[in-house]
Amino acid sequence: MIRKAKLLKVYVGEKERFKNKPLYQYLVHWLKEQGIIGVTVFRGIEGYGQDKVLHSARLLELSSDLPIILEIVDTEEKIDSIVVEVSEMVPKGLVYTVSVEVHKEIQIFPI
Amino acid sequence: MIRKAKLLKVYVGEKERFKNKPLYQYLVHWLKEQGIIGVTVFRGIEGYGQDKVLHSARLLELSSDLPIILEIVDTEEKIDSIVVEVSEMVPKGLVYTVSVEVHKEIQIFPI
Amino acid sequence: MIRKAKLLKVYVGEKERFKNKPLYQYLVHWLKEQGIIGVTVFRGIEGYGQDKVLHSARLLELSSDLPIILEIVDTEEKIDSIVVEVSEMVPKGLVYTVSVEVHKEIQIFPI
Numbered sequence: 001m002i003r004k005a006k007l008l009k010v011y012v013g014e015k016e017r018f019k020n021k022p023l024y025q026y027l028v029h030w031l032k033e034q035g036i037i038g039v040t041v042f043r044g045i046e047g048y049g050q051d052k053v054l055h056s057a058r059l060l061e062l063s064s065d066l067p068i069i070l071e072i073v074d075t076e077e078k079i080d081s082i083v084v085e086v087s088e089m090v091p092k093g094l095v096y097t098v099s100v101e102v103h104k105e106i107q108i109f110p111i
Numbered sequence: 112m113i114r115k116a117k118l119l120k121v122y123v124g125e126k127e128r129f130k131n132k133p134l135y136q137y138l139v140h141w142l143k144e145q146g147i148i149g150v151t152v153f154r155g156i157e158g159y160g161q162d163k164v165l166h167s168a169r170l171l172e173l174s175s176d177l178p179i180i181l182e183i184v185d186t187e188e189k190i191d192s193i194v195v196e197v198s199e200m201v202p203k204g205l206v207y208t209v210s211v212e213v214h215k216e217i218q219i220f221p222i
Numbered sequence: 223m224i225r226k227a228k229l230l231k232v233y234v235g236e237k238e239r240f241k242n243k244p245l246y247q248y249l250v251h252w253l254k255e256q257g258i259i260g261v262t263v264f265r266g267i268e269g270y271g272q273d274k275v276l277h278s279a280r281l282l283e284l285s286s287d288l289p290i291i292l293e294i295v296d297t298e299e300k301i302d303s304i305v306v307e308v309s310e311m312v313p314k315g316l317v318y319t320v321s322v323e324v325h326k327e328i329q330i331f332p333i
Contacts, residue, residue, distance in 0.1 A: 094295060097325065210320075215315075
């Protein structure tokens with residue numbers, strides 16, 4: 001029942017936009033369209049990235065630009081097939097993958 | 112001081128129930144009973160799983176079924192000894208493991 | 223464009239303090255001073271660690287000591303150079319690392 005899969009993590013800012021939508025919401029819809037099996041979105045309470053500006057729920061004026069993180073899990077082949085395109089949609093964010101062992105069979109959906 | 116350990120991640124829905132309790136709360140208590148060293152629970156702001164239904168804090172009518180994620184860390188042997196049972200308790204969720212390197216000694220408690 | 227990097231995860235309690243500051247806030251500032259490329263902080267909704275005391279947003283009296291998790295990503299060399307010092311600042315928490323593949327080049331900043 002154990003199967004190699006990949007976790008794709010994407011870090012963006014809550015305020016970033018893409019094609020007139022919040023970037024993270026655009027990504028969730030785009031990933032669903034690609035047939036990706038599962039996506040979970042988290043909001044962090046603070047953080048900074050390559051611009052070195054701290055965004056924090058403690059700092060009221062920046063509260064609407066908190067870190068947003070997407071966790072995307074699918075087969076290695078499926079993740080490998082989308083990671084370049086995802087990276088291009090996230091010019092300022094961080095994109096990385098980790099190999100994981102799934103302990104329940106992943107059902108592959110047709111796109 | 113570095114020691115191989117395993118991270119076990121479990122994704123469930125906030126509304127899922129098991130033995131008359133919310134499933135994630137049941138899991139936390141069950142994991143504690145098994146002597147698992149550490150468990151942390153997160154609530155996502157949106158996501159979808161194999162049913163392809165988007166649950167989002169933005170969609171009010173579904174706000175009570177947000178993604179819930181458990182991060183469980185223990186020795187490889189301990190995680191391997193519980194993962195099948197955990198998977199059986201989570202029929203609709205995702206369960207995967209990742210090898211990690213712990214940089215502080217994990218103290219093993221008697222069960 | 224793929225590059226080996228390391229994710230460093232640190233689990234602390236929201237109430238823990240270090241040098242008259244909340245520990246997690248102290249850590250974020252210290253990591254920024256070390257030139258670490260990216261740090262994201264999350265608050266969990268419940269959890270327990272080695273003391274086996276459950277901290278939960280459901281239990282009002284403990285609501286101010288929820289789990290706080292830092293995700294820190296940088297090159298392997300950079301993470302290896304700070305992990306011992308980070309572990310020393312986190313006497314009660316959990317510290318582990320995972321190798322990841324970054325799909326966008328990490329720009330290294332001077333300290």
